[in-house]
Amino acid sequence: MVRVTLSLIGIALLLSSSSASAEVLTYTENTNSSNELAIGYPVPEPINSLAAVxxxxxxxxxxxQHQSLAINHAEVRSSIVGQTxxxxxxxxxxxGDGDTQTIGGQRxxxxxxxxxxxxxEWQSPEAVTELMEQLVEGKNDQGxxxxxxxxxxxxxxxxxxIDGFxxxxxxxxxxxxxxGTNAGSTPTQKFAQPRDGRMRRKNMPNVDEVLSTEGDRLxxxxxxxxxxxFFGAQPDNSTPTSLIYGGTSAFSEPETQALLQAAKLGPRNRLRFYQDTHSFSRVLFVPQPANSRRNAITNSLAGKFQDATRAQGSDYFPVISEVGSGIPSTADYFAYTDLIPTWTLEIEPPMGFANEPDGGAFYGGTGASHSGFILPASEIARVRDELAIGQLLMLYHQAGPAYVTEVKITDADGTEVYAASWQSASGSRSLSITTNDTLSAGQQYNLYVSFSKPMRVRNSSGGIVQYSGQSVSLAPSISLSGNGGSGNFSRVLATSRSDWLAQETDGFTFKRxxxxxxxxxFTIPSDIPVSSTTGTTTMxxxxxxxxxxxxxxxxNPATVVDWANGAWTNxxxxxxxxxxxxxxxxxxQIKASNQGLTLSEPQSSGGGGSFNWLLLLLLSGLAVIRKRCQ
Structure with missing residues (x-):
């Protein structure tokens, strides 16, 4: 009887411990009390709306909204990759377009x-959803x-x-x-490290959805x-009640297993970029495995992202890890195992860097503990748009460098005098030259060149401009070079940013x-030397x-660029x-005749030599006029 009574008492104590109530605290806009803390602006609450608000x-x-995108747009496909x-x-x-090949026929x-x-971190799903929405909204942008x-x-x-969110x-x-705090603690102490409700960070195994339950909140x-x-490398990584508890083993959780399943949809061996989207700090945490080429590419990419956001008024600066050191984050995992550019994107507000106010104080708030996770509702639309611009640039960059697809030259009458294009076959390309007539000096020609990707962007007025924060030469850079028999020569052709084609111009338009x-x-320069034997030169x-x-x-478009072992190949x-x-x-290579060009052999000096050279040039000019008049 005594034993039974003691057992019942033990059970009662256990039940009392597991069902004990935790004190519930409240964030407010302006009110402070023993269980209230003002953040200085309205505390956001979830809004029921498919559209961005x-x-x-x-x-x-x-x-x-995500499901609607998948149902209504063929370019979006939905997959269940796991359960919480x-x-x-x-x-x-x-x-994507549903196939596994580029327009050029590569993987x-x-x-x-x-x-x-x-x-x-509510900023994260919103920023990622904005990227999803822009990928759909721009599907017919021809850009x-x-x-x-x-x-x-x-x-x-x-x-x-999802459970935690x-x-x-x-x-x-x-x-x-x-x-460790109790009813007698100060509000500052109580709010210092809140762990459930609005400030839950972790997932929810063996956790109920009742906020006041004491026993499961950690x-x-x-x-x-x-x-x-780096699993287990951090202090407290193996402590179950720690904020950074990593679980019983690597990838022990159904959510991280789902992430691995999602990677297979790439498929995994085609991955060239990974981003894990967080808040708050307004930085990029960039892992650095022992691969110098991969690190150089990644760090350059992070700089471009920073430039893209800085141009819009926000500075997401890279925090570069030491080579070979890190934490068991998903960004570190993909960086080290797949050798691709990765980072952890921490969305604003800044965490007091560069003398900026910390957390919610950045927006004029009180700077209350953890208010950095509570972005004002009035700021998220701007943040979404800024980050979408940076993220699209990263995808465009990691899609790979451009290559020339076609070069064409026509004369003033529109007659084709040179045409070459790259043809894909069996994982490589070959240059097919279908026209290669001889060009004449002094005559004007049209040069048309197309590439494998859109090369420029335009502003609302239709003018060619830099992509946000970037700095490239907006005009194409073209030169002619060769050896006409008396040494090498090179001539730079005049170009303009207006040479890029977004519509038909004089019979020319963009490719795709x-x-x-x-x-x-351009005009073949008249001072390029030619061979006196053939009367032509190759340029x-x-x-x-x-x-x-x-x-x-x-x-060299003949060899197809790809990604392997942390860097570009070919x-x-x-x-x-x-x-x-x-x-x-x-x-x-184009051929040009000697009509109107300087001969490569040196002429005699003195008055007679000068007279003969001028006479030759005059006769050549008359020949051109006679030909055009016939």
Whole structure:
């Protein structure tokens, strides 16, 4: 009897411990009290709206919008890649034309973007959803977005930690107090490290959805510490009640397993970029495995992202890790195992860097603890748009460098005198020259060149401009070079940014995407030396053009550029050396006659020699006039 009574007492104590109530605290706009904390602006609450609003959408609204995109647009495909601990389906969405090949017939590269891994970071699902929406809205733009959809496969998980995200939205203004505090603690102490409700970070195994339950509020796994690389390396990574508890083993959680399944949709061996989307700090945390080429490309890419956002008024600066060191984050995992550019994008507000106010104080708030996770509703529309511009640039860059697809020259009457194009077959390309007539000095010609991707962007007035924050030469760079028998020569042709084609101009237009081609006029210079034996010279057309992200051309289109072991493959410079920089493409040779050109042999000096040279030039000019008059 005594034993039974003691057992019943033990059970009662256990039940009392597990069902004890935690103190519920509230964020407010202006009111402070023992269980209230003012953040200085209205505390956002979820809004039911499929369309983007000046605020944060509820999970159900976001999910309905994602599904609507997949149902109504052939370019979007929805896949269930796993379930949460509470058996909610985790969705990944693929953006592309549905095949596995580029327009040029090569295997498509793939990108993976993850959102909502930490429940309380509401900025993340909104920013990722905006990218999804812009990929659909621009599908017929005849420019960058259409190019991405037709030549790449972008896999996006908008919300990975669904259970946790829903918990934060059930209690948008409420949290539980810091572990170790009690009713007698000060408000500052209670709000220092809230762990459930609006400030839940981890997922929810063995966690109920009642905020006041004391026994389970510290449970869960930090999904961004559940990766295989550096697993267990951080202090407290193995402590179950820690904010950064990594779980019992790497990828132990159904959510991180779902991320691995999403990577397979790329497919995995085609991945060239990964982003895990977080808040807050307004930085890029950039892993650095021991691969110098991969790191150089990634760091340059991070600089371009920073420039793209800085041009819009926000500075997302890269924080470069030490080589070989990191944490068990998803970005570290893909960086080290797949050797691709990766980073953790931390969305604003800034965390007090560069003398900026910290957290919510950045927007004029009180700077209350954790207010950085509570972005004002009035700011998210701007943030979404800024980050979409930067993210699209990253995808465009990692789609690969451009190559020349066609070169054509016509005379003033429109007659084709030179035509060459690259033809794909069996994983390589060959240059097919269908016309190669002799050009004449002193005559004007049209030069038309097309590329494999849109090369420029335009402003609302239709003028060619830099992509946000980038700095490339907007005009094509072209020169003629050769050897006419008396030494090498080179002549730079005059070009303008207006040479790019977004509509038909004098019978010329873009190839597939607006501004994937240019047309300019030129005259074969009359001072280029020629051989006195043949009366002609052969000249190379040298094309040195950067795309809108600053990547130079693949100088040898015959070998197809790809990605392997952390760097570009078959990406040649102007000297034929493979690397990561590219260079001018000089594969196109034209012939010019000596009509009106200077002979390469030296003329005699003195008055007589001068008279003979002038007479020869005059007779050549008369011959040109006579020919045109016939």
């Amino acid at each position: 000046d605020g944060f959408r509820s999970y159900d609204s976001l999910h309905s 601990h509470n058996n909610r389906d985790i969705f990944a969405y693929r953006f 498509e590269p793939a990108f993976l973007i993850n959102g909502g891994i930490h429940a309380r 960058t977005v259409q190019y991405l959809l037709e030549n790449t496969n972008t896999v996006i998980i908008p919300v990975l930690n 829903l918990q934060t939205q059930r209690f948008p203004t409420q949290v539980t107090q810091t572990p 449970n869960g796994v930090d999904l961004n510490r559940n990766g295989e690389v 995407y607006q501004d994937d081609a240019f047309r300019t006029t 190379n057309i040298n094309l040195n053009v950067q795309d809108l992200a600053g990547l130079s051309l693949d100088a 990406y040649e410079d102007g000297n034929g050396q493979a690397g990561d920089s590219g260079g001018p493409d000089s594969n196109y």
